Amino acid sequence: MKVRLYKRFTFCLGLLLVILSFVHLQSGEVAISYSDAWNALFSFDEQNQSQVIFRELRLPRTGIALLAGAGLSIAGLLMQTFFNNPLAGPSILGVSTGSSLFVAISLMSGLTLFTSTFGIITAAVIGAFIYSLLLLVFSSFVRSNVSLLIIGIMLGSFTNSIIQMIQAASDVNALKSFTIWGFGSLQQVNYNQLLPIFICFMLAVGMLLFLVKPLNSYVLGEDRAAQLGINTKRVKTMLIICVAVFTGLITAYCGPIAFVGLAVPNIVKLLYKTCNHWYLLIASALVGSLLLLICDLIILNLESYIQLPLNSITSLFGAPVVIWILLKNNMHAKN
Amino acid sequence: MLKIEQTEIGHKSVLLHVNSLQLNPGSLYVLIGRNGVGKSTFLNTLIGRIPALVGDILLQEKSIFSYSKKELSKKVSLVRATFTGIENLSVNEYLTLGRIPYTNVFGTTHEQDILIVNEVIHLLGLQHLSEKFTTQLSDGEKQLVAIAQALVQQTQLVLLDEPTAFLDYENKWNILKTIKRCTQDNQLCTIFSSHDLEMALEIADYLLLINPFTKEIKQVKATEITKQELLAYCFPSL
Numbered sequence: 001m002k003v004r005l006y007k008r009f010t011f012c013l014g015l016l017l018v019i020l021s022f023v024h025l026q027s028g029e030v031a032i033s034y035s036d037a038w039n040a041l042f043s044f045d046e047q048n049q050s051q052v053i054f055r056e057l058r059l060p061r062t063g064i065a066l067l068a069g070a071g072l073s074i075a076g077l078l079m080q081t082f083f084n085n086p087l088a089g090p091s092i093l094g095v096s097t098g099s100s101l102f103v104a105i106s107l108m109s110g111l112t113l114f115t116s117t118f119g120i121i122t123a124a125v126i127g128a129f130i131y132s133l134l135l136l137v138f139s140s141f142v143r144s145n146v147s148l149l150i151i152g153i154m155l156g157s158f159t160n161s162i163i164q165m166i167q168a169a170s171d172v173n174a175l176k177s178f179t180i181w182g183f184g185s186l187q188q189v190n191y192n193q194l195l196p197i198f199i200c201f202m203l204a205v206g207m208l209l210f211l212v213k214p215l216n217s218y219v220l221g222e223d224r225a226a227q228l229g230i231n232t233k234r235v236k237t238m239l240i241i242c243v244a245v246f247t248g249l250i251t252a253y254c255g256p257i258a259f260v261g262l263a264v265p266n267i268v269k270l271l272y273k274t275c276n277h278w279y280l281l282i283a284s285a286l287v288g289s290l291l292l293l294i295c296d297l298i299i300l301n302l303e304s305y306i307q308l309p310l311n312s313i314t315s316l317f318g319a320p321v322v323i324w325i326l327l328k329n330n331m332h333a334k335n
Numbered sequence: 336m337l338k339i340e341q342t343e344i345g346h347k348s349v350l351l352h353v354n355s356l357q358l359n360p361g362s363l364y365v366l367i368g369r370n371g372v373g374k375s376t377f378l379n380t381l382i383g384r385i386p387a388l389v390g391d392i393l394l395q396e397k398s399i400f401s402y403s404k405k406e407l408s409k410k411v412s413l414v415r416a417t418f419t420g421i422e423n424l425s426v427n428e429y430l431t432l433g434r435i436p437y438t439n440v441f442g443t444t445h446e447q448d449i450l451i452v453n454e455v456i457h458l459l460g461l462q463h464l465s466e467k468f469t470t471q472l473s474d475g476e477k478q479l480v481a482i483a484q485a486l487v488q489q490t491q492l493v494l495l496d497e498p499t500a501f502l503d504y505e506n507k508w509n510i511l512k513t514i515k516r517c518t519q520d521n522q523l524c525t526i527f528s529s530h531d532l533e534m535a536l537e538i539a540d541y542l543l544l545i546n547p548f549t550k551e552i553k554q555v556k557a558t559e560i561t562k563q564e565l566l567a568y569c570f571p572s573l
Contacts, residue, residue, distance in 0.1 A: 209441065210440060210441075212441060212442060213435065213438065213440065213441060213442030216432060216435075216442055217432060217435050219421055219424060219432070220421070220429075220432060223415075224415075226384075226404070227382060227408060227411075227412065227413060228408050228432070228433075228435040228436055228488070229404045229405040229406075229407070229408030229409070229435065229436045230404070230435070231404060269422075269423055272423075273423045273468075274423055274424075274425075274428070275421065275423050275424040275428060276428065
């Protein structure tokens with residue numbers, strides 16, 4: 001009975017996501033007919049202005065909002081289960097920042113190989129991978145949840161200062177684009193980049209299928225997971241690769257988006273009240289996409305008055321979630 | 336089923352020395368020794384986490400260190416002293432996780448797995464708890480549920496690290512009786528460590544005594560030793 005309830009609820013979330021995606025595609029100053037949208041994909045006419053808008057602006061923006069929300073939320077859930085810490089997430093523990101550092105280095109290098117789509121994705125994923133690895137090393141020394149959080153925040157600040165030094169040394173134009181990128185933005189992806197991003201994303205999702213069983217066992221603690229026959233070394237490697245691909249991929253194109261990876265899995269756990277990662281992963285992806293679509297819809301609708309950066313909106317709801325978790329855990333400890 | 340001969344156990348330095356031990360199914364063994372003498376290290380060695388320094392440990396005629404992790408997870412289980420509960424995890428889900436060694440790469444549970452979980456739930460009388468979250472249980476219930484998960488894992492060798500350390504008198508007896516019953520009914524080989532000497536003497540089939548000076552593990556029948564002799568062997572400086 002419970003399972004059926006989960007399935008229905010998940011289905012409703014999916015339906016809501018589809019509806020909101022259409023709303024998002026239609027939001028903007030120019031109204032675009034369905035025939036234009038269809039033609040933009042299958043018989044593209046460069047002279048038709050609304051087709052160009054749909055193909056080059058609308059579709060990539062909606063697409064990356066969906067992928068970014070899902071990817072960051074999944075990365076957050078993986079980190080939370082693995083570190084056994086509800087406060088873990090790619091942005092707060094510095095993985096996004098690590099990814100930013102490598103993107104900054106590759107952009108400032110000026111070499112065409114590094115500034116290509118492939119080069120930036122690779123740099124971002126490598127950066128995220130190295131920082132996840134660092135966290136893994138640190139986490140074996142600290143026991144407390146809050147200690148790991150503080151280490152992550154320090155790691156982020158340390159890296160940010162390096163990024164600022166690189167910025168100080170770069171020219172005005174590069175500085176401007178990097179600063180805008182750092183605010184978090186869903187507008188910097190074009191149509192041609194969407195497909196490679198999607199393929200990388202789906203490869204990581206493929207790997208994720210083999211992580212569900214280990215993740216469910218990690219709920220019992222790494223020690224017990226090993227006793228139940230889980231190969232913890234292999235799981236660690238796969239998990240870090242997944243986190244790095246999801247975080248790096250999104251950070252490379254949208255900048256370090258704050259709090260989504262931290263907040264969404266906690267909201268999902270509150271809604272589903274289960275530890276089964278089949279549900280948690282699917283629901284995190286759906287809720288993450290939904291949330292980022294809603295944030296971007298707010299930005300789109302206020303665009304004529306004010307240009308809001310994405311991170312200002314995500315932090316607006318994300319930061320209270322962190323405080324709420326800390327309060328809840330403290331009350332739990334007191335009782 | 337478990338055979339240890341001329342084996343030295345420890346992390347880096349030798350903590351324990353085993354001359355000759357042979358443990359059989361259907362018997363309950365209680366491990367007794369001073370704090371820090373190496374009881375937990377001994378149990379951790381038996382699940383293959385810590386390699387033996389010298390010698391070998393044979394489980395069903397085969398060295399436990401030659402089993403793959405997956406094979407070993409179907410042979411040995413270890414219940415830790417405390418289970419604090421896991422948020423959003425119901426007792427039913429918690430017990431089902433004990434079937435992980437038997438599921439495929441995606442962790443799909445089959446009808447048989449659910450049957451086994453229900454069987455254990457009935458065996459330990461956990462029906463009224465199965466829908467509760469593990470964080471909502473009392474300390475005694477948590478320990479019972481942790482033992483139930485080991486039973487769901489269906490290993491013949493079951494190790495328990497001080498299963499009654501934090502329980503009141505009534506819960507202690509309930510847990511110990513349950514362990515005893517399951518050991519006999521399912522022909523398990525159960526070893527648990529304890530500091531509760533009276534209870535150990537009463538419930539155990541055999542005692543595994545650790546002398547802190549010679550660092551040797553001695554096996555004696557529970558009916559053939561008095562409390563004084565036991566104290567003299569395990570706590571000689573008393």
